[in-house]
Every structure is written in structure tokens, then in C-alpha cells.
Amino acid sequence: MRAAQMALPRMLATLLAGALFGFGLSYATMIRPEVVLSFLRFQDFGLMLVMGGAVLVVLLAYKLTPRLLARPLLDDHFHTHPSVWNRDTLVGAALFGVGWGLCGVCPGPAIAGLGAGNWSLLWALAGIALGALAQGLRAK
Amino acid sequence: MNLFLSLFPLGWQHYLLGGVFIGAGAALLFVLTGRIGGMSTVFSSTWSYVVQRPFFQQARFVDSRGWRLVYALGLILGALVWWLGFAGGQPEATAVPVWQLLVGGFFVGYGARLGNGCTSGHGICGLGSLQWPSLMAVLTFMATAFLTANLATRWLA
Numbered sequence: 047m048r049a050a051q052m053a054l055p056r057m058l059a060t061l062l063a064g065a066l067f068g069f070g071l072s073y074a075t076m077i078r079p080e081v082v083l084s085f086l087r088f089q090d091f092g093l094m095l096v097m098g099g100a101v102l103v104v105l106l107a108y109k110l111t112p113r114l115l116a117r118p119l120l121d122d123h124f125h126t127h128p129s130v131w132n133r134d135t136l137v138g139a140a141l142f143g144v145g146w147g148l149c150g151v152c153p154g155p156a157i158a159g160l161g162a163g164n165w166s167l168l169w170a171l172a173g174i175a176l177g178a179l180a181q182g183l184r185a186k
Numbered sequence: 187m188n189l190f191l192s193l194f195p196l197g198w199q200h201y202l203l204g205g206v207f208i209g210a211g212a213a214l215l216f217v218l219t220g221r222i223g224g225m226s227t228v229f230s231s232t233w234s235y236v237v238q239r240p241f242f243q244q245a246r247f248v249d250s251r252g253w254r255l256v257y258a259l260g261l262i263l264g265a266l267v268w269w270l271g272f273a274g275g276q277p278e279a280t281a282v283p284v285w286q287l288l289v290g291g292f293f294v295g296y297g298a299r300l301g302n303g304c305t306s307g308h309g310i311c312g313l314g315s316l317q318w319p320s321l322m323a324v325l326t327f328m329a330t331a332f333l334t335a336n337l338a339t340r341w342l343a
Contacts, residue, residue, distance in 0.1 A: 056218070056219055057253070057256055059214070059215070060215060060218075060219060060253045060256045060257050060260065061256050061257075061259060061260040061263070062214065063211045063212070063214040063215035063219075063223065063257065063260060064211065064215075064223075064256065064257040064258065064259065064260020064261045064263070064264065065211070065260040065263045065264035065267065066207055066208075066210050066214060066260075066264060067207075067208050067211030067212060067257075067261055067264060067306075068211075068260060068261035068262060068263065068264025068265040068268075069207055069211075069264035069265065069267055070204045070205065070206070070207025070210070070211060071208060071261070071264075071265065072264065072269065072272075073200060073268055073272065074201050074203075074204020074205055074207075074208070075196075075200065075201075076204070077265060077278060078278065078280065079280045079282045080281065080282070083335055086331050086332055086334075087335050088332075089195070090193070090194060090195055090196060092194055092196065092198065092200075092201035093201070095194075095198055095202045095205055096202070096204055096205035097305075097310065097313075098202075098205060099201075099202045099203070099204070099205025099208070099209060100206070100208040100209035100212070100310045101209065101310055101313045101314050102209065103205075103206055103314075104209045104212050104213055104310055104311060104314030104315075105313075105314045105315075105316070106213070107212070107213030107216050107314075108213075108314050111213075111216060111217050115217070118217060118218055118219050119217060119218050120219055121220045121221075123220055125220050125221050125222050126222070126315070127222040127224070127307075127311065127315070128317065129302065129303060129308065129312050129317045129319040129323065130302075130319055131322050131323075134300050134301060135319060135322070135323055136301070136322075136323075136326060137297075137300060137301070138296075138298065138300030138301020138302065138323075139297065139301040139303075139308070139322075139327040139330075140297070140326050140327065140330045141296055141297030141300065141301075141330075142293065142294055142297030142301055142304060142327045142330075143297070143326065143327030143328065143329065143330030143331035143334065144290075144293050144297070144330050144331070144334045145291065145292065145293025145295075145296075145297055146290070146293075146294055146305070146331045146334075147290075147330065147331035147332065147333065147335035147336075147338065148289060148293065148335075148338055149282060149286050149290025149291055150280075150290075150335075151282075151287065151290065151291060151294065152298075152304050152305040152306075153225040153226040153229060153295075153305075153306070154225040154305065156294075157228075157258050157261045158261045158262060158264065158265040159265065159278065160262050160265070161263060161264065161266035161268075161269060162268065162269040162277075162278045163275075163278055164277065164278035164279060164280060165277075166279060166280045166282070166284070166287060167287070169284050169287035169288045169291065170287040170288070170291035171291065172288065173288040173289065173292040173295060174226075174229055174291045174292070174294050174295035174298075175229055175232075175233075176291075176295065177229075177291065177294060177295025177296035177297070177298075177299070178226070178229035178230050178295040178296065178298070178299045179233055179237070179295075180292070180295075180296055181230070181296045181300050182230055182241045182242050182299065183237075185241045
């Protein structure tokens with residue numbers, strides 16, 4: 047589906063879904079690197095509840111929706127995104143964790159944090175964008 | 187109960203409720219458009235607008251770059267609603283040093299894209315679709331993140 051063919055309702059639906067996601071990240075204070083780092087230092091286990099709550103809702107949606115609906119309400123098919131376990135996934139996940147442990151910011155909060163006026167996160171956002179660029183330039 | 191509460195010195199309700207909102211966002215995206223809404227791909231797909239190398243011009247990036255940017259814009263709007271409506275509009279700030287944000291961010295971006303997913307892609311969408319490679323990825327990045335954060339506290343503080 048090309049951007050030009052993206053009908054307005056689908057665009058608004060995507061915007062609304064993103065907004066719910068961003069609201070949740072902020073409400074759960076995941077846009078504060080200090081809160082994420084306090085989890086990684088075993089001082090506050092809140093992140094487990096955030097992740098657990100999110101996974102549970104998504105699990106229900108991914109399992110039940112394709113049984114109840116033949117196709118999504120605004121498009122023609124349900125996507126799947128199979129993940130694979132290989133050397134890239136292992137090395138990538140390990141490097142991701144090193145970066146996450148250093149700055150306490152992952153991709154979602156880096157974007158959402160801007161909506162709450164946390165301009166310092168622009169540094170993390172720039173770092174993530176450059177890291178993604180470097181990964182693409184190094185790929186075959 | 188006291189043991190449970192001691193795990194959450196800042197309270198637990200906002201974590202659980204926030205997580206449910208996050209999940210509701212990804213769930214709504216799936217129900218309405220059928221898309222799987224991880225967050226890190228936007229950092230590769232957006233480069234496809236300006237970088238002509240074949241890697242960035244893959245269909246999976248070019249075809250999804252439009253909605254991924256809209257999804258990211260939604261993220262900012264949702265945080266703005268929280269900020270103005272629930273947090274009193276006091277600007278958020280962080281004491282994490284700039285170099286840690288930049289260098290840490292670089293590893294986050296490089297690693298998430300090499301490993302095809304981050305805390306939302308593998309963590310929420312991958313676990314939500316019960317994929318064991320995502321579980322392995324989550325366990326891996328949790329382990330290196332615990333290690334890095336604790337070593338950083340010891341060495342950098």
C-alpha cells in the first residue's frame with residue numbers, strides 16, 4: 047500500500063492508534079528515562095506491569111480479531127510479522143540492550159517524549175536515527 | 187502485600203493502566219488496519235525518503251513509510267494530550283547526560299534495526315503474537331540492559 051493510496055480513514059485510524067500508544071507511554075511515565083533506568087537497576091518494577099498490561103491486550107486482539115472478523119475494518123487483510131532467531135537478532139538485541147541500559151530511552155518514548163516537551167530526548171532521537179542509518183549502510 | 191508494594195515505590199496503578207493504553211493503541215491499529223505496530227521500523231523506513239541505497243529502498247520500508255510516520259505523529263499527539271491534560275503542562279526534563287542519550291541512542295537504533303525489533307516490536311507485538319524468537323530477543327536485551335545500567339551506575343556516577 048503506497049502512501050498516496052492511503053485513504054483518509056486509515057490515516058486517521060493510524061493517527062488515533064498512535065495517540066493511544068503515546069498517551070499510554072506518557073501515562074506510564076515510560077517517557078522519563080529515570081523511571082526506565084530505575085527498573086533496569088531493580089529499584090522499581092513498574093516496567094513489568096507496563097509490558098504485561100500491553101502484551102495481554104495485544105495478545106487478545108491478535109488472537110480474537112481474526113476469528114471474529116474476516117478482515118480489518120478499514121483494509122483488506124491482517125498482517126503478520128514473523129520474527130526469526132538468528133545471529134542478527136541475537137547481536138541486534140544485545141546491542142539494543144546496551145544502548146537502552148545506557149540512556150533509558152527506547153524508540154517509542156524517544157518519539158512520544160517530544161509531545162511532553164522533553165527536548166533532551168531529541169539527542170536520543172538523533173542517536174537512534176543515526177544508528178538506524180548506520181545499520182542500513184552496513185547491511186549488504 | 188507489603189512485599190508487592192515495595193516493588194513499586196511510586197505506585198503501580200499508573201504502570202498497569204498505561205500499559206493497557208499502549209496495548210489498546212497497538213490493538214486498535216490491528217483491528218482497524220491489520221497492521222503490526224512496532225516502533226523501531228520508522229527509523230529505517232523514513233531514511234528511504236532521502237537515502238537511495240537498495241537497502242533503504244526495499245518494499246517493506248517504502249510501502250510502509252507513510253503510515254509509520256503518521257503513527258509516530260500520533261505518538262507525539264498522545265503524549266501532548268497527557269502532558270496538557272494530566273500532567274499540568276510542566277515540561278518534562280531528564281538528568282541523563284547528553285552523551286549518554288546520544289551514544290545510548292545510537293546503540294538502540296543500530297541494535298533495534300539489526301535485530302528487527304525493540305521493546306514494542308519484539309516486546310509487545312512479538313510476545314503478543316507468542317513468537318519464541320521475540321521472547322529470546324526480549325530476554326537478550328533485558329540481560330544486556332540490566333548489565334549496562336548497573337555497570338553505568340557504578341562507573342559513571
